[in-house]
Amino acid sequence: MAGFSDPLWLCGLVVIPALAALYWIVLQKRKREALEFSRVALIKSALGNRQSSRRLHIPAALTIAAIALLIVALGGPHIPLTGVKEGVNVVLVIDDSGSMQATDYSPTRLDAAKQAADLLIKNLEHDDNAGVILFESGATTAAYLSSDKDRVRKKLAAIVPRDGETAIGDGLMLAVDMARSIPNKKCVIILLSDGVNNAGSVSVDNAVAASKAARIQVFTVGMGSDKPAVTGYDWLGEPQYATLDEAALRSVAEMTGGQYFRSVDEKTLAEIYAGLNQEIVRGEEETPVGSWFIVASLLLLLAGFYCRYGRGRVIP
Numbered sequence: 001m002a003g004f005s006d007p008l009w010l011c012g013l014v015v016i017p018a019l020a021a022l023y024w025i026v027l028q029k030r031k032r033e034a035l036e037f038s039r040v041a042l043i044k045s046a047l048g049n050r051q052s053s054r055r056l057h058i059p060a061a062l063t064i065a066a067i068a069l070l071i072v073a074l075g076g077p078h079i080p081l082t083g084v085k086e087g088v089n090v091v092l093v094i095d096d097s098g099s100m101q102a103t104d105y106s107p108t109r110l111d112a113a114k115q116a117a118d119l120l121i122k123n124l125e126h127d128d129n130a131g132v133i134l135f136e137s138g139a140t141t142a143a144y145l146s147s148d149k150d151r152v153r154k155k156l157a158a159i160v161p162r163d164g165e166t167a168i169g170d171g172l173m174l175a176v177d178m179a180r181s182i183p184n185k186k187c188v189i190i191l192l193s194d195g196v197n198n199a200g201s202v203s204v205d206n207a208v209a210a211s212k213a214a215r216i217q218v219f220t221v222g223m224g225s226d227k228p229a230v231t232g233y234d235w236l237g238e239p240q241y242a243t244l245d246e247a248a249l250r251s252v253a254e255m256t257g258g259q260y261f262r263s264v265d266e267k268t269l270a271e272i273y274a275g276l277n278q279e280i281v282r283g284e285e286e287t288p289v290g291s292w293f294i295v296a297s298l299l300l301l302l303a304g305f306y307c308r309y310g311r312g313r314v315i316p
Contacts, residue, residue: 004076004077006076009074009075010072010075012071013068015071016064016068016071058304059304059307066298069293069296069300070294070297072293073290073293073297074290075290078288078290079287087125087126087127087185087186088128088129088187088188088280089145089185089187089188090129090189091131091132091133091145091178091179091188091189092120092133092192093133093134094117095113095171095192096110096159097135097136097137097164098136098162098163099166099194100194100223102194104225104265105223105265106266108161109194109223112266113192114156115266116274117132118157120190121149121152121153121156122149123277124149127147128147129145129147129185130152131143131178131179132156133171133175133178134171136162136163136166137164138199139170139174141178142158142159145179145182165199166193167197167198167200168193168200168207169201169207170202171200173210176207176211186280187216188280189217189219189258190219190220190221191219191221192220193222193244193245194222194244195243196244196245208251211252218256218257218258219253219259219260219276220249220253220258220259220260220261221262221269221273222260224244224262224264225264
């Protein structure tokens with residue numbers, strides 16, 4: 001559906017009738033001055049015959065129309081265009097922190113996540129691209145965005161467990177950069193985590209802001225069984241448990257137009273990833289057309305300049 005991303009700019013269109021009124025007032029004033037001086041040449045210049053009088057209005061009309069188009073462009077117009085963008089850039093962001101070695105999923109959380117992600121990549125459409133990002137204490141690229149899904153699946157299978165913390169913000173920010181690396185395609189990020197953001201240099205809020213600015217939809221998957229899962233022991237021998245921050249993952253999804261899913265075992269995880277392919281919308285997309293209005297405005301300004309100073313000028 002057509003619309004505007006910043007419709008408040010359209011309030012500026014109120015200046016258009018004001019400019020037209022100002023032009024009319026100035027024109028009437030010039031006519032009165034010509035009549036007052038009663039100079040024949042000046043009267044002819046100000047009034048002229050009907051055809052030449054109309055031509056005198058062309059430069060002003062072109063300038064006012066150009067200003068109106070610039071204001072519309074600032075409003076961020078967009079329209080649905082089918083077939084403009086072929087395929088989807090799908091970036092899978094996978095938690096590879098120490099808690100992903102928990103065995104409440106069979107054989108481990110990480111292995112279950114890899115199997116589910118592999119199923120999703122396998123079922124992507126021909127024109128889709130896939131890439132994989134890993135995050136723990138920081139974020140790294142496991143597989144660059146590519147249409148060669150078999151290569152991406154091999155890179156995914158080669159992922160090994162790590163012992164770091166959980167840098168969700170870093171992982172999401174790197175995924176945004178990867179998703180935009182191949183232009184003219186819709187971008188979707190699928191982020192899986194079983195913990196709380198407690199590491200990295202990028203906050204989750206900043207990463208979400210970048211996703212929203214790039215119009216990238218983020219689907220999030222929370223991983224964690226109903227019973228507490230032991231992820232290790234501290235130096236006193238006390239057990240450490242995985243803690244899932246569902247509120248944060250749900251917020252990321254809602255703020256970027258995606259959805260949040262909760263997985264409790266390897267079966268539900270596989271079902272979620274199998275269904276995610278259906279959640280990726282490949283229909284009409286809102287395509288920004290503000291640049292069209294800017295080009296049209298510049299053409300009108302050039303036409304007005306030509307009318308004033310060109311060989312076929314209408315103002316002597």
